[in-house]
Amino acid sequence: MKVLVGDPGKCTLKHACEAACARVLHKKDDRPHSALRVDPVEGRPRFHVCNQCGECIAICPTGALVRAKSGVVLLKKDKCVACYMCVGFCPSLSMFRAEDALPPFKCISCGNCVKACPEGALALVEQPHDGLPS
Amino acid sequence: MAYDYTKRTDYHADAAAQKAAHRVLKEVTFKPGLPRRGYNDRSLHVDLGALSIEERPITQEMKDKFIGGRGFGLWFLWQAIGPTTKWDDPENALIISPGPLAGNTQYPGSGKSLVVTLSPLTDIPIDSNVGGYFGPLLKFCGFDALEIRGKAERDVILVIDGPKGRIAIEEAPLENVDSHVAAEVFTHQYADDEADRPNVSVVSAGRGAEHARIGCLNFSWYDIRRKAARLKQAGRGGTGTVFRDKKLKALVVHGFPVKGDQNNPADLERIARVGVKMHRELHDLDDLQCHMRRQGTAHLVEIMDAYDLLPVHNFQFGSHPDTPKIDSKVWEARFTQGIPDGCWYGCSMACCKGADEFKIMTGPYKGHVNTVDGPEYETAAGLGANCGIFDRDWLLESTFYCDVYGLDSISFGTLCAFCMECWQRGILNKERTGGLELAFGSGPAQMELMHQIAEGRDFGLIAGQGVMRMKRIFADKGWGDAQLLRDIGMEVKGLEYSQYVSKESLAQQGGFALTNKGPQHDEAWLIFMDMVNKQIPTFEDKAEALFYFPIFRTWFGLNGLCKLPWNDVEPADNASTPEPAKVPEHVRNYCELFAGITGREIDEHELIRMSRGVYNFQRVFNLRMGRGRREHDRPPYRAVGPVTVEEYESRAERYDKQLMEAGVDPTGKSVQEKVGLTRKHREAQYEKLMDAVYKRRGWTADGVPTLETLRELGMDFPELVAVVEKNL
Numbered sequence: 026m027k028v029l030v031g032d033p034g035k036c037t038l039k040h041a042c043e044a045a046c047a048r049v050l051h052k053k054d055d056r057p058h059s060a061l062r063v064d065p066v067e068g069r070p071r072f073h074v075c076n077q078c079g080e081c082i083a084i085c086p087t088g089a090l091v092r093a094k095s096g097v098v099l100l101k102k103d104k105c106v107a108c109y110m111c112v113g114f115c116p117s118l119s120m121f122r123a124e125d126a127l128p129p130f131k132c133i134s135c136g137n138c139v140k141a142c143p144e145g146a147l148a149l150v151e152q153p154h155d156g157l158p159s
Numbered sequence: 160m161a162y163d164y165t166k167r168t169d170y171h172a173d174a175a176a177q178k179a180a181h182r183v184l185k186e187v188t189f190k191p192g193l194p195r196r197g198y199n200d201r202s203l204h205v206d207l208g209a210l211s212i213e214e215r216p217i218t219q220e221m222k223d224k225f226i227g228g229r230g231f232g233l234w235f236l237w238q239a240i241g242p243t244t245k246w247d248d249p250e251n252a253l254i255i256s257p258g259p260l261a262g263n264t265q266y267p268g269s270g271k272s273l274v275v276t277l278s279p280l281t282d283i284p285i286d287s288n289v290g291g292y293f294g295p296l297l298k299f300c301g302f303d304a305l306e307i308r309g310k311a312e313r314d315v316i317l318v319i320d321g322p323k324g325r326i327a328i329e330e331a332p333l334e335n336v337d338s339h340v341a342a343e344v345f346t347h348q349y350a351d352d353e354a355d356r357p358n359v360s361v362v363s364a365g366r367g368a369e370h371a372r373i374g375c376l377n378f379s380w381y382d383i384r385r386k387a388a389r390l391k392q393a394g395r396g397g398t399g400t401v402f403r404d405k406k407l408k409a410l411v412v413h414g415f416p417v418k419g420d421q422n423n424p425a426d427l428e429r430i431a432r433v434g435v436k437m438h439r440e441l442h443d444l445d446d447l448q449c450h451m452r453r454q455g456t457a458h459l460v461e462i463m464d465a466y467d468l469l470p471v472h473n474f475q476f477g478s479h480p481d482t483p484k485i486d487s488k489v490w491e492a493r494f495t496q497g498i499p500d501g502c503w504y505g506c507s508m509a510c511c512k513g514a515d516e517f518k519i520m521t522g523p524y525k526g527h528v529n530t531v532d533g534p535e536y537e538t539a540a541g542l543g544a545n546c547g548i549f550d551r552d553w554l555l556e557s558t559f560y561c562d563v564y565g566l567d568s569i570s571f572g573t574l575c576a577f578c579m580e581c582w583q584r585g586i587l588n589k590e591r592t593g594g595l596e597l598a599f600g601s602g603p604a605q606m607e608l609m610h611q612i613a614e615g616r617d618f619g620l621i622a623g624q625g626v627m628r629m630k631r632i633f634a635d636k637g638w639g640d641a642q643l644l645r646d647i648g649m650e651v652k653g654l655e656y657s658q659y660v661s662k663e664s665l666a667q668q669g670g671f672a673l674t675n676k677g678p679q680h681d682e683a684w685l686i687f688m689d690m691v692n693k694q695i696p697t698f699e700d701k702a703e704a705l706f707y708f709p710i711f712r713t714w715f716g717l718n719g720l721c722k723l724p725w726n727d728v729e730p731a732d733n734a735s736t737p738e739p740a741k742v743p744e745h746v747r748n749y750c751e752l753f754a755g756i757t758g759r760e761i762d763e764h765e766l767i768r769m770s771r772g773v774y775n776f777q778r779v780f781n782l783r784m785g786r787g788r789r790e791h792d793r794p795p796y797r798a799v800g801p802v803t804v805e806e807y808e809s810r811a812e813r814y815d816k817q818l819m820e821a822g823v824d825p826t827g828k829s830v831q832e833k834v835g836l837t838r839k840h841r842e843a844q845y846e847k848l849m850d851a852v853y854k855r856r857g858w859t860a861d862g863v864p865t866l867e868t869l870r871e872l873g874m875d876f877p878e879l880v881a882v883v884e885k886n887l
Contacts, residue, residue, distance in 0.1 A: 086499040107419025108264040108505030113438020124428050
């Protein structure tokens with residue numbers, strides 16, 4: 026599966042990735058609608074982005090979170106009841122919700138942020154997903 | 160050992176044929192609706208005798224005074240019955256109401272229904288708080304409450320089908336009444352397909368509720384992982400007995416697919432914010448605090464044992480060397496882990512644990528394989544330690560059958576323990592029980608007693624009447640000393656005690672006996688504040704706690720919430736707050752949740768005022784039924800102090816010291832004399848506690864709410880004033 030990975034050494038905190046992500050997911054370009062957040066911590070970037078670990082799959086009461094054949098964890102909006110347990114229980118704090126959208130959202134490894142980053146600080150990296158929750 | 164959570168005996172093969180045998184007795188169409196700001200402003204009223212189905216509006220005054228849930232239930236019951244109504248009269252009503260906050264999917268513990276009826280155990284109103292999907296699905300079909308009156312001639316079901324816009328009373332002759340079967344079969348009958356099954360919830364009571372006064376109701380929720388209808392219980396007070404007396408086999412609601420905003424809340428963002436905060440708190444702290452997600456409430460077993468509070472041998476003792484055989488480690492290993500065990504969406508406390516692939520050992524389902532819901536702490540303590548049974552599998556067996564038969568596991572545990580002590584003391588013997596050897600520690604004997612109760616035969620016919628009536632029967636037959644029976648029969652107002660030893664906590668003695676409905680821990684649980692943390696040393700302190708906590712906890716029942724997420728997880732800094740026992744941050748969460756859904760801003764003082772009105776209303780209701788005064792608030796002595804020499808000796812050092820502190824020198828006195836002196840002292844202490852609590856609650860010395868109190872709370876309706884005036 027493809028997992029989004031950030032390189033703190035290259036990132037200059039321009040947040041172009043967040044705007045690109047928000048456009049793809051919500052047709053907006055503000056940070057609250059992005060499934061990727063980059064925060065400065067002691068001057069260095071810290072990435073909050075889904076690593077596709079799948080712990081949220083077992084948390085979801087309705088089976089709305091599933092691992093696709095590609096290995097990426099996806100949210101089926103029609104099954105979601107907006108309980109946000111996945112938001113609270115995400116180990117990497119990378120399941121998000123926005124004020125004007127009922128279902129939460131997460132990184133789907135689409136790569137639009139990778140293209141948008143002027144510094145080449147993001148990459149989709151191929152990783153095995155055997156043995157991860159599904 | 161790994162257990163397969165999908166493996167169980169199927170019961171729905173004949174579901175379609177059984178449905179084909181239904182005969183529609185009454186059918187109406189209705190317009191489904193969704194609540195606005197938590198309320199539909201209409202309720203549903205069904206009379207099974209007159210075959211009537213009607214809607215009624217819910218007024219603003221009802222919402223202001225009674226809020227919802229338990230409040231609506233009590234108000235409807237007040238109107239349905241009179242002072243002389245008996246539990247099995249047709250006019251007795253059974254009301255199920257979620258509250259205005261029920262059905263939100265964001266805050267943990269938000270799927271509760273409140274059941275209210277006139278209890279066959281206590282002859283006063285009982286309220287019971289239960290999970291499962293029924294209440295929220297009913298609400299999202301368009302009703303804030305369901306009231307059922309009258310009696311059917313033959314077994315019927317009531318179907319409320321939102322998508323079809325249909326409400327029907329159907330004769331249902333063929334289905335098995337036992338709850339694990341009924342929930343599965345009716346779910347299959349009324350869901351369109353597998354994906355639709357979570358949108359069906361069934362309320363049922365098993366065959367035990369037909370013969371015993373301790374019948375409970377099972378509310379189902381469909382577990383998509385297990386593909387099974389799981390059960391949660393409205394346990395206390397005989398709600399299931401009333402249900403079967405009305406010849407109800409099941410209530411079935413078929414609702415719409417659940418979404419996160421069906422309450423049409425005033426401000427979803429406020430709810431989502433506190434909900435996510437709580438989910439994170441549980442993620443971070445549950446493993447460090449109560450382990451609710453892995454063990455459920457069963458985590459309490461060894462804690463109670465360690466503090467000498469676990470009821471052992473009918474509340475004689477507070478601990479036992481064999482407790483590790485039924486402690487939380489045992490249950491954690493036996494419960495299937497990693498499944499969202501919430502009894503409503505969004506409950507990240509997930510305490511509704513299940514023991515899968517259990518092979519039934521006795522009775523009509525012997526050899527079947529089933530998922531057993533729980534046991535929870537109360538069940539493990541009551542069926543286990545209190546009866547001296549420290550065996551995991553016998554506990555799973557008795558837990559399974561309590562639910563299946565529709566028997567309250569708390570009342571059954573306490574009444575079985577009482578019978579076993581009567582056996583120990585020779586009050587019962589083989590001749591009197593028809594051969595049943597009811598020795599402490601015998602799992603098979605406990606199960607035989609339960610099967611007899613469920614089938615209404617042999618000694619089970621007597622035991623199923625509950626502890627209060629057994630005491631009278633045994634004394635009338637001359638089997639035992641009436642005073643001893645009164646002392647060791649653990650009930651107040653006719654309701655059996657729940658499973659904590661209150662002997663060493665004066666505050667908890669009041670917490671149990673000064674309740675409206677009978678001794679149930681959901682009103683007040685003050686043992687740790689009183690005994691362990693020593694936070695309420697004076698009578699006034701205890702009275703304040705017995706004012707605040709029962710009133711505060713009432714609020715959960717008004718709103719359709721579970722108590723557990725209030726203090727079975729606490730913020731990391733809670734201990735450093737000025738009043739940690741109140742968990743102030745969580746109280747603020749509830750104010751936020753209420754405002755977010757209803758649009759009405761409240762603070763912690765208004766929250767108490769809302770509950771206090773309903774709490775006092777219920778007290779006046781008890782008065783109306785000829786109870787609710789000081790004489791009805793006195794506990795059996797076993798709940799207050801050592802009845803026997805053995806009990807005294809088990810804690811002799813503590814009791815001797817207390818006598819010294821009370822100004823009585825125990826030196827040279829026999830144990831029997833010391834038992835008597837301790838009793839005199841403790842009963843006097845309890846009387847003083849009653850004085851202090853009544854004063855703080857705004858009641859007379861006889862426990863009657865004053866007219867000033869009713870006026871202050873806006874509960875001075877003429878009909879309430881008339882009841883109070885008669886009792887002043």
